Amino acid sequence: MRTVVSVLVSGLSRIGLWGRGVVVAIPYLWLLLFFMVPFLIVFGISFSESIIAQPPYSSLVEWLTDEDAGTSKLQILLNISNYFRLGGDDLYILAYLNSLRIAAVTTLMCLAIGYPMAYAIAKADPARRGPLMMLVILPFWTSFLIRIYAWIGILKGNGVISNLLEWVGITSGPVEILYSDWAVYIGMTYCYLPFMVLPLYSTLEKMDPSLLEAAADLGSRPFKSFLSITLPLSLPGIIAGSLLVFIPAVGEFVTPELLGGPDTLMIGRVLWNEFFANRDWPVASAVAIALLLVLVVPIMIFQHVQGKQAEAGR
Amino acid sequence: MKRFGFLSWALLFGYAFLYVPIALLVVFSFNESRLVTVWSGFSTKWYAELLHNDALLDAAFLSFQVAAVSATLSVLLGTCAGLALTRFGRFRGRTLFGGMITAPLVMPEVITGLSLLLLFVAMEQWLGWPDGRGVTTITIAHTTFTMSYVAVVIQSRLAGMDGSLEEAAMDLGARPAKVFFVITLPLIAPALVAGWLLAFTLSLDDVVVASFVSGPGSTTLPMVIFSSVKFGISPQINALATLMVLVVATGIFVASIVMARQERQRKRDEQMAIQNG
Numbered sequence: 001m002r003t004v005v006s007v008l009v010s011g012l013s014r015i016g017l018w019g020r021g022v023v024v025a026i027p028y029l030w031l032l033l034f035f036m037v038p039f040l041i042v043f044g045i046s047f048s049e050s051i052i053a054q055p056p057y058s059s060l061v062e063w064l065t066d067e068d069a070g071t072s073k074l075q076i077l078l079n080i081s082n083y084f085r086l087g088g089d090d091l092y093i094l095a096y097l098n099s100l101r102i103a104a105v106t107t108l109m110c111l112a113i114g115y116p117m118a119y120a121i122a123k124a125d126p127a128r129r130g131p132l133m134m135l136v137i138l139p140f141w142t143s144f145l146i147r148i149y150a151w152i153g154i155l156k157g158n159g160v161i162s163n164l165l166e167w168v169g170i171t172s173g174p175v176e177i178l179y180s181d182w183a184v185y186i187g188m189t190y191c192y193l194p195f196m197v198l199p200l201y202s203t204l205e206k207m208d209p210s211l212l213e214a215a216a217d218l219g220s221r222p223f224k225s226f227l228s229i230t231l232p233l234s235l236p237g238i239i240a241g242s243l244l245v246f247i248p249a250v251g252e253f254v255t256p257e258l259l260g261g262p263d264t265l266m267i268g269r270v271l272w273n274e275f276f277a278n279r280d281w282p283v284a285s286a287v288a289i290a291l292l293l294v295l296v297v298p299i300m301i302f303q304h305v306q307g308k309q310a311e312a313g314r
Numbered sequence: 315m316k317r318f319g320f321l322s323w324a325l326l327f328g329y330a331f332l333y334v335p336i337a338l339l340v341v342f343s344f345n346e347s348r349l350v351t352v353w354s355g356f357s358t359k360w361y362a363e364l365l366h367n368d369a370l371l372d373a374a375f376l377s378f379q380v381a382a383v384s385a386t387l388s389v390l391l392g393t394c395a396g397l398a399l400t401r402f403g404r405f406r407g408r409t410l411f412g413g414m415i416t417a418p419l420v421m422p423e424v425i426t427g428l429s430l431l432l433l434f435v436a437m438e439q440w441l442g443w444p445d446g447r448g449v450t451t452i453t454i455a456h457t458t459f460t461m462s463y464v465a466v467v468i469q470s471r472l473a474g475m476d477g478s479l480e481e482a483a484m485d486l487g488a489r490p491a492k493v494f495f496v497i498t499l500p501l502i503a504p505a506l507v508a509g510w511l512l513a514f515t516l517s518l519d520d521v522v523v524a525s526f527v528s529g530p531g532s533t534t535l536p537m538v539i540f541s542s543v544k545f546g547i548s549p550q551i552n553a554l555a556t557l558m559v560l561v562v563a564t565g566i567f568v569a570s571i572v573m574a575r576q577e578r579q580r581k582r583d584e585q586m587a588i589q590n591g
Contacts, residue, residue, distance in 0.1 A: 023394045027392070027461065035458060143539075146559075154338065190331065251421075251425060253423065253424050271424045272424060285428065291422065303417070
């Protein structure tokens with residue numbers, strides 16, 4: 001047994017597949033098979049036709065044999081009607097625009113709440129920074145679903161906010177915030193906030209405080225120093241945080257499904273319904289490809305920023 | 315901070331925003347009434363009911379199994395990936411590799427779920443494997459999207475670490491594998507633990523990807539919660555949420571104490587080594 005293993009190892013190392021090669025090859029092959037190839041399949045199926053069968057899509061490639069003529073041919077059928085459907089139906093276009101709007105508002109709300117938080121933590125006593133950051137990340141470790149669920153009880157008519165407003169005397173009846181765009185904004189901001197605070201904090205913390213001192217010595221007011229020094233220097237953090245929130249938010253499904261109304265149309269919901277309710281796999285694939293096309297530029301910027309950060313860390 | 319200014323208020327507001335919903339969830343899990351938002355007296359009956367909900371307990375058991383296996387696999391794969399990205403310099407296809415590691419971090423879940431399902435269906439057609447969908451396919455899917463998080467955690471730990479110990483061991487003639495197991499692995503152990511916990515939590519939390527790639531008879535806990543939440547709120551879910559928050563808080567607390575102690579010990583050892591050397 002030992003000799004078999006050693007022969008195998010030396011054989012593999014001769015073709016460069018042992019040691020370093022294996023360490024790279026295992027995750028590489030895993031990602032190629034389970035991340036890259038699936039996208040190609042989605043792309044392929046987005047050109048097929050929905051049929052009643054198992055699986056419910058037509059094959060793109062067919063080998064046809066003509067018995068009489070004695071010839072056979074390879075036929076490739078590309079059905080582009082799925083994409084025409086996406087472009088021609090207001091529902092899809094509206095869903096895409098809605099998703100972009102909701103993701104943008106969520107990103108801005110995360111920035112508005114997250115920037116002052118990250119700034120305050122970065123300015124705090126060094127010994128307290130760790131625990132303060134820990135408190136920001138901790139909710140992220142509890143279930144995402146549970147956190148969305150918590151807001152249902154708060155936002156619904158006769159819920160916590162509604163009762164509070166009535167008790168204070170601002171309103172006289174139940175107020176229903178649930179099942180509206182606002183509920184979706186609040187829920188998504190709540191869930192994505194840690195993703196915004198983390199990168200912001202790490203750029204703000206690295207900032208050299210002597211720059212601000214120099215500005216103050218030269219007579220700059222704190223607010224002016226903030227605008228002309230802190231804000232530009234924290235731009236990489238703002239970009240990274242915004243992308244970490246914006247990209248997944250565009251394709252969000254759970255929050256609009258649980259907190260949004262029936263008219264809170266988002267592309268993630270459309271994809272889900274095409275797949276599960278209509279069982280139209282080709283259209284669901286086309287929706288996914290179109291969503292990816294919308295996101296490809298932000299994703300590439302994100303990878304660029306992420307790569308730069310990894311380089312800087314070294 | 316000299317005075318209680320804008321920043322302190324902003325911080326206070328942020329923490330209140332993060333914690334009040336969770337606190338309310340916990341409080342109302344002890345509510346007598348079925349109406350979750352109106353307090354009518356203390357009761358633990360929802361916890362008792364939870365213990366008799368077999369469908370939920372089965373789903374929880376399945377979820378824990380999937381989370382444990384996929385977290386372990388993703389730590390193995392993620393460590394290899396992190397090592398490759400920080401220690402191997404440039405190799406062929408590194409750009410694509412780096413891209414495939416970071417893209418899942420932001421990829422919308424509906425796309426990941428749909429694409430993996432279509433892969434499994436196609437593989438079943440061509441290869442006859444996997445035979446139907448269930449625990450195996452959920453585990454593979456979770457491993458795929460959690461390994462990126464593990465790789466990033468490992469990568470940042472390795473990048474922040476001094477490489478001179480590894481180089482010294484190499485200079486003294488240790489083989490790369492030995493250097494990894496004797497030097498690198500103990501040093502990145504805290505990151506391995508953090509990565510495993512992160513992968514476990516992400517897997518235990520996922521409803522979208524699991525809904526796509528699960529089959530009949532393999533319903534995970536988030537899927538059960540999701541379908542019951544869609545029909546409205548129930549105090550049982552509050553009780554379950556409270557238990558989950560409790561488990562997470564304890565886990566994080568214990569892990570951070572252990573890691574802080576290890577870090578202190580390591581610092582002390584290094585100091586000793588420097589003094590003695």
